[in-house]
Amino acid sequence: MEIRIGDLAKRSGCEVVTIRYYEKEGLLPKPARSGGNFRLYGEAHIERLQFIRHCRSLDMTLSEIRALLGLRDNPMQDCGEVNTLLEAHIQQVEMRVSALLQLKRHLVDLREKCSGSRSVEACGILQGLGNCNCHGESATKSQTSG
Amino acid sequence: MEIRIGDLAKRSGCEVVTIRYYEKEGLLPKPARSGGNFRLYGEAHIERLQFIRHCRSLDMTLSEIRALLGLRDNPMQDCGEVNTLLEAHIQQVEMRVSALLQLKRHLVDLREKCSGSRSVEACGILQGLGNCNCHGESATKSQTSG
DNA sequence: TACAAACCCTATAGTTACTATAGAGTCAAG
């Protein structure tokens, strides 16, 4: 049961380059190699990669995932840290949602300001973007993910 | 009325390096220089930077902002594009919110799965992260911003 | 006038999680 990187990619819905990237980042262990130097993966890799992708689909960062994998790798430990990590992640998501909702209210307000005046100079939207002093340092803090 | 970069930073709630970065990116025009080669800013710069920061606080990308500034810079144009741009941005935000809410439901489900079993091996959270095949390619697409 | 603190300058590398590219080797089918 040894598959090549392309098959692993198909099974996990993950690009080939991304798999190599995870290896370089230490999330996936280095696999065996064929005579021609191709990577050869087994069951354990498949499962681990699915775990990683699942976590990514939940918008966890690689470092959060690294931490979870680390816990998973010594199964005798107490699982309290898993809970802590998950809880923290949920809170981040909640904060991000509420920031975005506030931001959306603001955008919708702004949209109302263009009464179809039709010249950029008179456009209430651009004026609104210049005038309003609603914000101290409130840019949404978001992560990159793909 | 010429101020230095540090004062501009204070007025706009924006870091000095970020101002220099905006200049390099062509969002802020190159300012005059003092004898000692310090940047000297005037009213127009202050207003323009506030505009930029306001847009950033609404999570617009620099390229969206560049487009808005471009429109603002020829005031005789029709403002239809401003509306289009804003509308598109609002939709992005909405999509991001609904993706995050779905993701949060998933995370909360997961949280329930740890019945306090206390050993990582038996933890329902980690198992849930391994088993579940809820997702094809559903990672939240988000932007970076600060 | 001398010195230090606070400010400013440029250039370069690092961040996150990838994506894209170049240039080359491997393998199976025809």
Place this chain on the structure above:
DNA sequence: CTTGACTCTATAGTAACTATAGGGTTTGTA
């Protein structure tokens, strides 16, 4: 034996900054 699909490594690019190194300028004060 050649074509095509696949794989390899190494490097650069993405977005919007942040951090660092190594210097110059201004300001206050002793």
